Amino acid sequence: MKNGNADESFAVSGAQFNQTTQGSVGGIVQIGTAVETIALGDVTSAGYAAFRNLSTATSGTAYIAVGAYVGTNLHEFVSLRRGQPAVLPLHPSVTVAAKAYGQALPLRYIIFSE
Numbered sequence: 104m105k106n107g108n109a110d111e112s113f114a115v116s117g118a119q120f121n122q123t124t125q126g127s128v129g130g131i132v133q134i135g136t137a138v139e140t141i142a143l144g145d146v147t148s149a150g151y152a153a154f155r156n157l158s159t160a161t162s163g164t165a166y167i168a169v170g171a172y173v174g175t176n177l178h179e180f181v182s183l184r185r186g187q188p189a190v191l192p193l194h195p196s197v198t199v200a201a202k203a204y205g206q207a208l209p210l211r212y213i214i215f216s217e
Contacts, residue, residue: 120150120151120215122150122215122216122217123148123150123216123217124147124148124216124217125216126145126146126215126216127146127213127214127215127216128142128143128144128145128146128213128214129211129212129213129214130211130212131157131209131210131211131212132201132209132210132212133207133208133209133210134167134201134202134203134207134208134209134210135202135203135207136202136203136204136205136206136207137202138172138177138200138201138202139200139201139202140172140198140199140200141199141200141201141212141214143199143214146214146215146216147216148195148196148216148217149193149194149195149196149197149199149214149215149216149217150192150193150195150214150215150216150217151190151191151192151193151214151215152190152191152193152199152212152213152214152215153188153189153190153212153213154167154169154181154183154188154189154190154201154210154211154212155183155186155187155188155189155210155211155212156183156184156185156186156187156208156209156210157186157208157209157210157211158185158186158208158209159185159186160185163205163206164204164205165185165203165204165205165206165208166182166183166184166185166203166204166205166208167182167183167201167202167203167204167208167210168181168182168183168201168202168203168204169181169183169189169199169200169201169210170199170200170201171194171197171198171199171200172198172199172200173198177200177201177202179202183210185208193214195217199214
């Protein structure tokens with residue numbers, strides 16, 4: 104990250120994750136402006152997730168919010184601008200959901216079993 108006098112780097116190359124149960128689910132989904140849950144398929148206990156906003160727009164402020172879906176509410180904890188990735192550990196029983204702001208946007212995701 105570089106912004107004026109602020110210059111920070113944080114590398115996580117070579118990071119490894121252990122799985123109790125082999126498995127993952129992923130793909131590319133078009134996220135609309137209403138909350139959409141992301142199906143875990145055969146993953147019964149979430150471990151880690153990787154997300155990337157695949158928008159190639161060269162302007163605009165549209166972004167994708169990712170979070171935990173509880174009841175009827177999306178508790179947003181990640182905001183992905185165009186091209187931005189995120190990798191994070193998940194609570195094993197989380198219901199993952201996403202919502203696009205501004206316009207529908209493509210989201211690449213992979214969720215690994217715990």
